[in-house]
Amino acid sequence: MNRSVRTAAYALLLGFGVLIIAATWTQAVAGPDYRDDPRNPRLTAWRTGRERGPIVTADDVLVAVSNPSDTESNLYVRSYPEGDLYAHTVGYTSVLFGTTGIERARTIDLQSDRDSTISGVLNGLLGGDPRPRGLRLTIDHALQRVAAEALGDQKGAVVAIDPTTGEVLAMVSTPGFDPNTLVGATAGPTGDALTQDPDEPLRNRATDESYAPGSIFKVITAASGLDVGLVSPSSVFDDPVELKLPGSSATISNFDGEVCNDGRGVTLEMAFVRSCNTVFGQLGMDVGGFDLAMRSEQFGFNESVPFDLFVLTSLFPSGAELATDPAATAQNAIGQRDVQTTPLLMALSAAAVANDGTVMVPYLVKDVFTSDGTVESSTEPRIWRRATSPATASVLADMMEQVVSSGTGRKAAVPGMRIAGKTGTAEVTGQAPHAWFIGFGPVTPAEGERSIAIAVIVESGGDFGESATGGSVAAPIARTVFSEFFGVSPG
Amino acid sequence: MTRTAEAGLIVAASLLAAVGVAIVEFTRGNWLDAQVAITFIVFLASFGGLHLAVRTWAAGASSLLIPTAAFLTAVGFIEIYRIDGEAAAIQRWSLLVAGGIGAAVLWMLRSSGVAVLKRYRYVLLAVGMGLLLLPLLPDSWPIHGATVNGSRLWVRLEVPGIDRVLSFQPGEIAKILIVIFLASYLAERADSMAVVDRKIGPFKVPEPRNLGPVLVAAGIAFVILIYQRDLGASLLLFALFVTMLYMATGRSFYVLTGGLLAVVAGVVAYAAFGHVARRIEAWIDPFANYTDAGYQTVQGLFAMGSGSLTGSGIGLGRPDLIPAATTDFIFAAVAEEMGLAGSIAVLAGYALFVAAGFGIAIRSKDRFRKYLAGGLTAVVALQALIILAGVLRLFPITGLTLPFMSYGGSSLIASFIIVALLLRVSHEGRA
Numbered sequence: 035m036n037r038s039v040r041t042a043a044y045a046l047l048l049g050f051g052v053l054i055i056a057a058t059w060t061q062a063v064a065g066p067d068y069r070d071d072p073r074n075p076r077l078t079a080w081r082t083g084r085e086r087g088p089i090v091t092a093d094d095v096l097v098a099v100s101n102p103s104d105t106e107s108n109l110y111v112r113s114y115p116e117g118d119l120y121a122h123t124v125g126y127t128s129v130l131f132g133t134t135g136i137e138r139a140r141t142i143d144l145q146s147d148r149d150s151t152i153s154g155v156l157n158g159l160l161g162g163d164p165r166p167r168g169l170r171l172t173i174d175h176a177l178q179r180v181a182a183e184a185l186g187d188q189k190g191a192v193v194a195i196d197p198t199t200g201e202v203l204a205m206v207s208t209p210g211f212d213p214n215t216l217v218g219a220t221a222g223p224t225g226d227a228l229t230q231d232p233d234e235p236l237r238n239r240a241t242d243e244s245y246a247p248g249s250i251f252k253v254i255t256a257a258s259g260l261d262v263g264l265v266s267p268s269s270v271f272d273d274p275v276e277l278k279l280p281g282s283s284a285t286i287s288n289f290d291g292e293v294c295n296d297g298r299g300v301t302l303e304m305a306f307v308r309s310c311n312t313v314f315g316q317l318g319m320d321v322g323g324f325d326l327a328m329r330s331e332q333f334g335f336n337e338s339v340p341f342d343l344f345v346l347t348s349l350f351p352s353g354a355e356l357a358t359d360p361a362a363t364a365q366n367a368i369g370q371r372d373v374q375t376t377p378l379l380m381a382l383s384a385a386a387v388a389n390d391g392t393v394m395v396p397y398l399v400k401d402v403f404t405s406d407g408t409v410e411s412s413t414e415p416r417i418w419r420r421a422t423s424p425a426t427a428s429v430l431a432d433m434m435e436q437v438v439s440s441g442t443g444r445k446a447a448v449p450g451m452r453i454a455g456k457t458g459t460a461e462v463t464g465q466a467p468h469a470w471f472i473g474f475g476p477v478t479p480a481e482g483e484r485s486i487a488i489a490v491i492v493e494s495g496g497d498f499g500e501s502a503t504g505g506s507v508a509a510p511i512a513r514t515v516f517s518e519f520f521g522v523s524p525g
Numbered sequence: 526m527t528r529t530a531e532a533g534l535i536v537a538a539s540l541l542a543a544v545g546v547a548i549v550e551f552t553r554g555n556w557l558d559a560q561v562a563i564t565f566i567v568f569l570a571s572f573g574g575l576h577l578a579v580r581t582w583a584a585g586a587s588s589l590l591i592p593t594a595a596f597l598t599a600v601g602f603i604e605i606y607r608i609d610g611e612a613a614a615i616q617r618w619s620l621l622v623a624g625g626i627g628a629a630v631l632w633m634l635r636s637s638g639v640a641v642l643k644r645y646r647y648v649l650l651a652v653g654m655g656l657l658l659l660p661l662l663p664d665s666w667p668i669h670g671a672t673v674n675g676s677r678l679w680v681r682l683e684v685p686g687i688d689r690v691l692s693f694q695p696g697e698i699a700k701i702l703i704v705i706f707l708a709s710y711l712a713e714r715a716d717s718m719a720v721v722d723r724k725i726g727p728f729k730v731p732e733p734r735n736l737g738p739v740l741v742a743a744g745i746a747f748v749i750l751i752y753q754r755d756l757g758a759s760l761l762l763f764a765l766f767v768t769m770l771y772m773a774t775g776r777s778f779y780v781l782t783g784g785l786l787a788v789v790a791g792v793v794a795y796a797a798f799g800h801v802a803r804r805i806e807a808w809i810d811p812f813a814n815y816t817d818a819g820y821q822t823v824q825g826l827f828a829m830g831s832g833s834l835t836g837s838g839i840g841l842g843r844p845d846l847i848p849a850a851t852t853d854f855i856f857a858a859v860a861e862e863m864g865l866a867g868s869i870a871v872l873a874g875y876a877l878f879v880a881a882g883f884g885i886a887i888r889s890k891d892r893f894r895k896y897l898a899g900g901l902t903a904v905v906a907l908q909a910l911i912i913l914a915g916v917l918r919l920f921p922i923t924g925l926t927l928p929f930m931s932y933g934g935s936s937l938i939a940s941f942i943i944v945a946l947l948l949r950v951s952h953e954g955r956a
Contacts, residue, residue, distance in 0.1 A: 036887050038775035039899050042768055043883035046906040050876040053910070054869055056917040060829045061865040068830025073815065073823070076831050076843050 188496035200394030248460030251369030318367020323356020457504030466495030534592035545603030552840030571624030601930025653702030836864030
């Protein structure tokens, strides 16, 4: 009699044993899959509602912070005190539009470790700090603000880099947007309007848009000729009104449609300072398509740039393709036709000249710090590639300094500072030309003196429209940034 | 374990409930408030009252049951409070009433003992059946049935002139009356029903007339299934019949036949009733039926998976996202906020209660008390197993409350009556 009662008891108790196994399976084994299922509504709440670490600039200006929500307990609201100034670099964390910028790239650091995964629990037991880490950017707030003000309403981008370390000192893309308007659950209409805006305010033009480089590419063409030992600054070229291209009806002429010097001959140096297309078209053909492609790849074309944010790969036609097409080689050598680049890579190219031909890996995050402000780890500068030889870099720096002191880049000059640069006016069919300036300073920094390399692009001529040139539109923006950096009045 | 230890554990469980309420308030940014004290006092009054009733009228009773019940009730209450403050306030009143009814049961049986129940077994059966059919009363009557979530298992009493509706689930009480009847019936008939010597082919079967009760059980369960659309109650009653028949006869024939009948009924129901078919499909692949039938199951899985080992912390998860989080899915809410640690504590709590209940059955001197204690324990065990297996996706969702933990006055009162009867049987077993 008791036997069957006992058997029934065991059977039912066995049922609870099975439930314990099922609960263990559901929560510990299959648990993470359920938890991370995109349909789990908790994900949304976690992504936006959990505390994320603060982000500050190099000079400790707060640019992203999580504040406790007024309406929902335990939840946080992400806010961006500087509004649109850091919209593209810092990015945003949004319920509806995902996560972008540094918020996305460094989400592991910015998120709290306070969860119930085994590693989270162990970390808590071992006394680890569960609060999210904060990030200190390499960006200088004053420089960033000045760069944004200088661009103003014009579409474009400014990238400033420390050539010796790769620290990004400023990165601005216009038009911008206020990331605070994309955070909440009601951001749908605002976000949709931004997505559909033909001016593409959500796009980071500094890294995620490519343009024809125009004459700033002459830095790389010149580097190619100098590196292979084909030319020196004093090498003399023919000085025609227009350069006839072999196997093609197309010609290359100078910006003003005139000869570069006197019609009889012109040195490489003078052609660089005056940005003469005829000479650099010829130099490109002299170097040859194969070598020109190889040298441009040394500067980072056709390579993906290692960076915290997504960077569009800059494109240069293949050497094999150009080797048999001198006309295309000449046109690409002056930064037209197929060649496409990003403002970031052009800033790195200017930085290469400033840094004896060596390109550092660019980076945006200087330090990761814990909740009590202690620096946990710092980014060490690393070399990305060698773009050109120190000797060539020195010659290029000298020619670029003359561009600013007496050539097309005079409007980038800062009184009392040795600035080097190159302007570009990239022709685009159907619209006003893009105005470029790349440069750096000081040309020979004193011991311990910091230097800066910069790329500026203003799309479609900016405020100057059809009459815009790199010298008239982009160079003054660079001067404003240089002046702020060196702490002198723009004059 | 002594009565004093029992009192200490009741205080501990009351503190658990109060601390849980305090934590919920902390996570909302509130400091200690009256809710903490009220919760502590209500738990102490309800379980302490039962404890005093045991001391007075059933001093020899097991001291394992009340602390275990108090622990489970406290854990469930914390989640109810966290999800729905208004429901928690009602649950506290239910708890006081249930404690009072539990004590009243002990008082009523103080001199006659449970033996008196045997005398009224057919009355109790009739009342039980009547209660089961009560929800079918037409809507126009003052006492009438009500359909909630597609199942007609509620009864509402509307008192004219008073703007209050009293509603309860008579099935919760009916199951206890049916256990009492079966225990008494089987105590007399078990021997003849245990004779299984007819042969059909290689199978030994009992006398056909002894099969009557099983078929009646299956019939009642099927009627409930059809007319009240209450899968959970019909399955619970059927499993209870089979378990008690097995306890009384020791014949696995009844379990096998019962299981076979259940499978046949399940297949028929699957083919005949859309709501049954939907639930079974949602069980087989809840993610494919995410937007409709599988939604609740999937939300439960999300909650339990998100809880992981140690849970989100009380007040820090989102159990409010699970449909029926305070009733059928209270376990998923506990699993989310208290983690696997909390889930296993709860399951161990039920296992302890079930072991203690069967312990009382085994120690009892006569058949009626054995079957009564075993049957009452089996009701709690089966009800918990059926709904938890549904939440954990071992079985389709059938819709039952989790004894002690779910929000609901009828369920809580029924659970307390079961505890009181078990205490009384335990007392008589030792006397």
